[in-house]
Amino acid sequence: MSEHDLEKLLGGFAADTLTPEEKQTLYTAALQDQQLFNALADEQALKELLADPVVHRKLLASLEQKSAQDSSGSPAWLDWLRRPAGLAFAGSLAAAVLAVVLGIRIYQDSLRQAAPSVVTEEKSTPSRTTEPKAKPEESPEPAMAPEKKDKLFDKPAKRERSSPPSPQEQRASDVGKTQAPEGVSSKSAEEVASPADRKLAMHSVRPATTPELKQIQPPATGRIPAAATSAPGARALFYGGEPDRLEMQSMAKEQAMKPLAESAPQADRLERKPEGLLQSGKAAGTATQPKLLGVRYSFVIRETDGREREVDAATASKSAQPVALTIELNQDAYLQVWKTVSSSMPQLLWPEKESGQTSLKIATGQRQFIPLSMESGLAHLTVRVSRVPSEPITREEAVIFDQPSPDQLQEFITASNRTGSREHATYVVKQDPSTTAPIVVNIPLGQ
């Protein structure tokens, strides 16, 4: 026993409760250690006091009385809490609980912050590897490939939202017609539209010049589930990843419908996610290739109630209401529209003569309304879209140049909008981004 341990026996010496072994140890040590001897000698006063039977009885009575008061007074746990060890334990327990709570919160925050970056990685990977080429016949397609793509795309979606499918996914588009220049075997509307849509989903690549979402107001995505081909459609190439952001918006709306407690953290994620997508899209877009030049046109008639409605060409030609041709470009480019009636020479319909220009620049996402007269019988329009201003050409030259380029991909879309309106539009995309050759679109009228 060390000297420090021997000191612990002093209490037993005064009360005379040491065992023979303890006494032997203590006294032997005391004979060798002056300090211990002095301590024992000092304890002798207390020992004598405790040895007095009267004092002994008084002390015991006092202690018994105190114990009785304690047992009827404050509860045992309170007494335990008053002890230093109890206080220390309670304090450390409280600190541990606080640490766990803070740890959980920090972990949740880190998860929230990590989610957009994970999504960005998963989104940008396919966008880098996917070539926007329209080769529908090259992919007779085993069923596994689209499934893999679906899985790849669905990963972040599953993370972001719980199981209920969006209205976008549930909605079935009515008709989808694809007109590839090289000819595409006739397929069902679903078969044609969905690969384009899948490409839409995968195309998060957007060049740095891509306009903001509020500038472009494309129709609802007309998403159609299930597909068998992997060729991107003209519509998908036109938007070049824009539908991702639309999907994010629709997801955000869905989340807003959920209970507040459930949607709050997820909404936060959704707010961050498009930002991440946009960043990755910009990065990937600038790193891969420029966006393909595309044009979207449709016929719009004005209803009696003043609302405008997109219709197909046949309906437009038969309409009694005023008809307009709407043209929208997916990037800033120059537009000119020629009109050819029967076999006469083409006339420049737009820009108007008063402008003194043969072509005018149209901003990205800006819809140009060109009023049409349907009274002239058989006619056709020629829309020319070019990245560079068109040189002044004669009407004869216009006839010569009135031939579509073979690398143009054209797709006619008829789809229900989520607002209830329908989209009747044609998308034409020039697949070769390297040339400055214009997009030429022939639009028959009165047929």
Add this chain to the structure above:
Amino acid sequence: MDREQILANLRERILGFATLRVSRAQAEDLAQEVLVVLHEKYPRVTELTELVPLAFQVLRFKMLDAHRKSLRRGEYNQESLEDLPLADPDDDPAAQLDQKQRVGRLLAAIAQLGGRCRDLFKWKLEGKSFPEIQKIMGQNSINTIYTWDLRCRKQLLSMMGGSWE
């Protein structure tokens, strides 16, 4: 360790202890007187566990006696012999008062102790040894009891003003 060796060690320790409180000459006398008592009155006490506490007891008596003698001799404050009271075979009132006050202080100090310390003190007054207290308190190690008792004793001593006197 035989009796002679124990007594030799005791003398050395008693001298060291007394030197801290009285002069060296008085300490020598004290140690000598204690050993005389042990030698003459308790020649049959040979066990260490009996002889050492006995020496502490004798030493305390001798120190108190020396203190009283000094008082009588007027070493602390000179007073005439006529003014001193007659001797009483019982404890003198001063000693009684002193003990009464000590008991009062001890009771007050004990009342301020925590529950465990009071329990420990009570069990010790009841004559329970540390191993028995260990069982009562359900502790696995007796060192825990030793440690608790040491802390309680120091706490009590502190509340008593640093001395049992």
